[in-house]
Amino acid sequence: xxxxxxxxxxxxxxxxxxxxxxxxxxxxxxxxxxxxxxxxxxxxxxxxxxxxxxxxxxxxxxxxxxxxxxxxxxxxxxxxxxxxxxxxxxxxxxxxxxxxxxxxxxxxxxxxxxxxxxxxxxxxxxxxxxxxxxxxxxxxxxxxxxxxxxxxxxxxxxxxxxxxxxxxxxxxxxxxxxxxxxxxxxxxxxxxxxxxxxxxxxxxxxxxxxxxxxxxxxxxxxxxxxxxxxxxxxxxxxxxxxxxxxxxxxxxxxxxxxxxxxxxxxxxxxxxxxxxxxxxxxxxxxxxx
Amino acid sequence: xxxxxxxxxxxxxxxxxxxxxxxxxxxxxxxxxxxxxxxxxxxxxxxxxxxxxxxxxxxxxxxxxxxxxxxxxxxxxxxxxxxxxxxxxxxxxxxxxxxxxxxxxxxxxxxxxxxxxxxxxxxxxxxxxxxxxxxxxxxxxxxxxxxxxxxxxxxxxxxxxxxxxxxxxxxxxxxxxxxxxxxxxxxxxxxxxxxxxxxxxxxxxxxxxxxxxxxxxxxxxxxxxxxxxxxxxxxxxxxxxxxxxxxxxxxxxxxxxxxxxxxxxxxxxxxxxxxxxxx
Numbered sequence: 369x370x371x372x373x374x375x376x377x378x379x380x381x382x383x384x385x386x387x388x389x390x391x392x393x394x395x396x397x398x399x400x401x402x403x404x405x406x407x408x409x410x411x412x413x414x415x416x417x418x419x420x421x422x423x424x425x426x427x428x429x430x431x432x433x434x435x436x437x438x439x440x441x442x443x444x445x446x447x448x449x450x451x452x453x454x455x456x457x458x459x460x461x462x463x464x465x466x467x468x469x470x471x472x473x474x475x476x477x478x479x480x481x482x483x484x485x486x487x488x489x490x491x492x493x494x495x496x497x498x499x500x501x502x503x504x505x506x507x508x509x510x511x512x513x514x515x516x517x518x519x520x521x522x523x524x525x526x527x528x529x530x531x532x533x534x535x536x537x538x539x540x541x542x543x544x545x546x547x548x549x550x551x552x553x554x555x556x557x558x559x560x561x562x563x564x565x566x567x568x569x570x571x572x573x574x575x576x577x578x579x580x581x582x583x584x585x586x587x588x589x590x591x592x593x594x595x596x597x598x599x600x601x602x603x604x605x606x607x608x609x610x611x612x613x614x615x616x617x618x619x620x621x622x623x624x625x626x627x628x629x630x631x632x633x634x635x636x637x638x639x640x641x642x643x644x645x646x647x648x649x650x651x652x653x654x655x656x657x
Numbered sequence: 658x659x660x661x662x663x664x665x666x667x668x669x670x671x672x673x674x675x676x677x678x679x680x681x682x683x684x685x686x687x688x689x690x691x692x693x694x695x696x697x698x699x700x701x702x703x704x705x706x707x708x709x710x711x712x713x714x715x716x717x718x719x720x721x722x723x724x725x726x727x728x729x730x731x732x733x734x735x736x737x738x739x740x741x742x743x744x745x746x747x748x749x750x751x752x753x754x755x756x757x758x759x760x761x762x763x764x765x766x767x768x769x770x771x772x773x774x775x776x777x778x779x780x781x782x783x784x785x786x787x788x789x790x791x792x793x794x795x796x797x798x799x800x801x802x803x804x805x806x807x808x809x810x811x812x813x814x815x816x817x818x819x820x821x822x823x824x825x826x827x828x829x830x831x832x833x834x835x836x837x838x839x840x841x842x843x844x845x846x847x848x849x850x851x852x853x854x855x856x857x858x859x860x861x862x863x864x865x866x867x868x869x870x871x872x873x874x875x876x877x878x879x880x881x882x883x884x885x886x887x888x889x890x891x892x893x894x895x896x897x898x899x900x901x902x903x904x905x906x907x908x909x910x911x912x913x914x915x916x917x918x919x920x921x922x923x924x925x926x927x928x929x930x931x932x933x934x935x936x
Contacts, residue, residue: 388753393806394807400788402784404784405787459675464672484886486907489694498704531687534683556697592777594777598890612777612932628787639922
């Protein structure tokens with residue numbers, strides 16, 4: 369008996385061995401570097417001793433500003449994405465033609481991955497100084513977009529981010545609408561509830577976990593974005609990811625510890641968003657059972 | 658009662674005005690930037706008129722003259738293919754092993770596959786550069802492949818995990834082993850052919866992701882290894898028409914890969930729409 373359980377334990381240990389190569393890879397290229405990053409954020413470059421100076425330096429206007437800008441653009445585009453993505457998602461979900469519905473879902477699947485330089489440049493083509501829409505507005509509405517608006521600014525970046533946020537929300541919310549069973553609406557109606565009452569008491573509470581999941585995922589999606597911002601607003605707007613990028617490329621003479629602290633704070637913000645997202649999606653799964 | 662049902666049916670057949678407005682707006686937002694890029698890349702001049710003044714393929718000819726054009730395409734393909742190779746070698750056996758032999762580790766694996774979404778690419782790049790630049794691995798393509806592998810592994814994992822769930826890998830493995838096959842033989846001869854659609858979907862998703870990858874490449878290797886997205890960004894500052902032609906190439910690759918994924922997904926129920934979902 370004793371020997372058997374020992375053998376079983378041995379077999380169990382052998383099974384874990386199969387997991388090791390992959391774990392080693394994760395350690396080498398993910399965990400160890402991030403642990404070192406964390407450690408490095410507390411180390412003074414000159415004395416090699418412990419310091420909190422890098423964290424204290426975050427109080428400087430330039431760093432506070434870049435965090436504020438990043439949170440603002442992520443929050444704003446997440447809220448816009450959630451509101452319009454939900455409305456568009458509902459419009460798509462209620463379409464009578466299944467083919468058209470599937471085509472729109474596939475379109476969202478493709479466009480949510482259009483980010484980075486090609487997307488940023490597409491927006492320059494339509495909304496740059498000589499952009500197509502800029503010209504159109506001047507010609508037909510005698511309306512000058514510039515200089516009040518610029519694609520190379522905060523508002524321009526919002527437009528570019530919303531481009532990939534909208535379809536992402538559509539993809540998150542449509543399964544949630546599917547989860548609202550037809551029978552619920554029918555039974556609510558037969559009990560005398562009107563449409564507004566149905567949405568207020570049943571629809572929105574059922575959708576809530578998906579809305580929260582969408583908000584946090586969209587927020588994280590924008591917060592971590594780099595390539596689109598790099599192409600559009602490189603030097604015009606200070607964002608956390610752009611700042612960290614400068615420090616890696618050595619384009620600014622800063623203490624590398626500062627970059628590490630910014631990276632750690634970003635990790636915390638992103639980690640929190642993804643954690644809330646995870647919790648909300650398990651909630652969603654409970655409804656769809 | 659009967660009357661309301663008729664009204665409802667009519668509502669179902671015809672989408673309401675609010676629906677048409679929302680969906681038209683959505684289509685407008687999604688297509689105008691892309692269509693404009695395609696047009697701009699073949700326009701002779703398009704800064705004074707609503708439609709281009711004339712059309713030309715000159716800029717596509719010029720892309721070949723652009724230094725680094727072919728080498729950047731080659732680098733992007735090398736990077737994508739190597740990453741797919743590493744992903745296949747590591748993720749397929751690991752996912753299978755965890756499904757069949759180590760189900761208690763499934764939540765750990767799931768969590769490991771979510772983590773990369775919580776790490777901004779710039780942070781991953783900074784962490785890797787700090788640790789490895791003093792070592793021989795610093796500034797090497799191997800480091801970049803490691804980084805890109807971490808960043809893209811969820812895209813490979815989802816379709817494969819879903820495909821394994823769909824085929825009941827446990828029963829197939831037990832059947833194979835009762836016939837005397839080793840685990841390796843079962844994986845190669847039974848499991849892989851059965852989850853092939855998932856493997857293809859995953860590989861295509863990794864290809865699309867890595868081919869468009871900009872941040873890790875720029876920050877880890879920079880000018881040492883110029884990939885297509887790096888060249889594109891460079892040209893947005895040098896020559897708009899050529900940049901547009903480059904954008905068209907990258908949009909077109911993304912469309913093609915998506916169509917292929919859809920097609921593979923339709924061929925087998927294993928790779929469901931959820932598997933294609935990739936954020």
